[in-house]
Amino acid sequence: MTSANTNNTQTPKAVLEFNEVYKDYPDGDTTVHALAPTTCTIHSGEFVAVVGPSGSGKSTLLTIMGGLQKPSGGSVSLDGREYSHMSGKELARLRFDTVGFVLQSSNLVPFLTLEEQLRLRSSYAHQSFDARRATSLMQDLDIEKLRRKYPDELSGGEKQRAAICVALFGRPAVILADEPTASLDTSRAMGVADIFSRASRREGTAVVMVTHDERLLEECDRVLTIQDGHLEESTAERASQHA
């Protein structure tokens, strides 16, 4: 497996490294500086929240982290691999191997049952389907009884958990979640944060979650605040909160 790092006592590995990364969008004659030059590192096992007002550059940050778009400048390493010179095909493969996306809108395939969504990953990777992992993940997310259901037969919360299940199934080095709790009530939202928190601790997955929801922050190890494209570190220590 590419990145399973279940041993938290070792020095955590850097799974995401930003070095002077910035992003400009051309906007007519002017340019929008969506992300000012940013340097930061995210380690395996960390659960990081990104907060900031609308239009501040959160999604831009997340898409660059996940290699969905390349930055205008600077270098990004995903799981130790710098991707700015990769071809689209290589980058797609890197995403497949190291990133799990959880999007606000559904990232499920509408014509596949929950279990088939997981099987699709395995068959694409030419791996045998790890039924035990699938079952234990689904149990963990309390969606085991939904394994034969199609996305349109699920509630909003169930869909969100199904999406998390798909994202976690491939043991990605990093989970990138863009407002995953936007459509959920408080207890469901807390539940989702809890799942991420556990995944990061048990499997060493780094989790970066964009959120507007203040209540979720106490689950996180770090909180990054972004304002007009400028990223700043706030403090929030999961360990100390839990102590």
Place this chain on the structure above:
Amino acid sequence: MQLAWKEIRHSKGRYALIMAVIILVGYLSFFLTALSYGLAQANRTSVDAWDASRILLSDDANGNLVSSSVTKGEESAILGSSADSEDSAASGDKAIEPVSVLQAVTKIKKAGKASGEGFNTVLLGVRSSSTLVPELVSGRAADNDKEAVASESLSTKDGVQLGQHVSVGRAGYTYTIVGFTRTAEYNTEPVIYVRNGTFTLPSAYASMTSASEASSNGQQQSGQSASAADSDQTVVASGLVVRDASKKISLPDGMVSLDIDAFINNIPGYQAQVLTFSLMIGFLVGVSALVVGIFIYILTMHKRHLFGVLKAQGYSNAFISRSILAQTLILSVLGTLIGLLLALLTIAVMPVTVPITVSPYWFAIISGVLVLFSLIGAAFSARAVSSIDAIEALS
């Protein structure tokens, strides 16, 4: 492939629509092809049965057998140039055979009198034991001047039976039908094979130059026995059929040699029919392939978000494109097969009078073209996939 099939099963309604288009197009194409082929065959089966390479006609006939006439002199000049004696030419040499044609109405004779409406037929006069006659499916070969074998279609369509006497044309040439051949038609009319010389060729040339002989010999003349007395100007055949492509023939003045394909194209109406049908079918297949292609393209664009999501998750363009192509392959093959089945069922219940013939060769080509064109339409959609941005997954 599996993904493609799962999606089709999941969104049945959406794909049923595309499938319906392909089925209907396939159905129509197959049906029209069978009709067109049937009509073409009805024009030429008798000629195809000759298995000839060329035909020698008179210059002024415009390539039309019915308008052509070969005189005694011309025939012996040609046969003489390729054989040692007339004798061997008449009985043994199968490389060049005379054929005479008369388009006339045939009536069944009952109690010695021709009765009923009569049906359009073509009388082909050939040598005894001629190789121009297709294989028999019932009865026996004609033994003498009074006997004839006819195309099977004369029995299936017009109800003529073995042993019946028929009367042909105004002159009332009378023959007994002793056998039926495989379907043999000329210019959409069933062929009756008789001995050459048992009917008078209705050629203006003949009536002007040898009117006296024609009246004195009449219909009783039996080609070979009376031939010695004929002058060189007597019309003895409509044309000469040449089997052997390599045969060297010195053509007398006033005769031309025509490739058999060119000859078939000259059958009145044949080329116009074939062209009309081909264009119709061609445009039908072409335009509907475009429609199917556009359908698939629209479907693909409807799924932009899904493809964006898959690309965000790292699935490659190739994977997504393959799935679109596989889907189209499934739809078009299935649709074509169902259309084919429906067409075959329809053809099976068509009355025998409809000239309709299944051509496996053309059906295979139509199927191939339908599937191929659909795939080309899908290929455009597949190309569009690479232009879909993974970021669209976020919107």
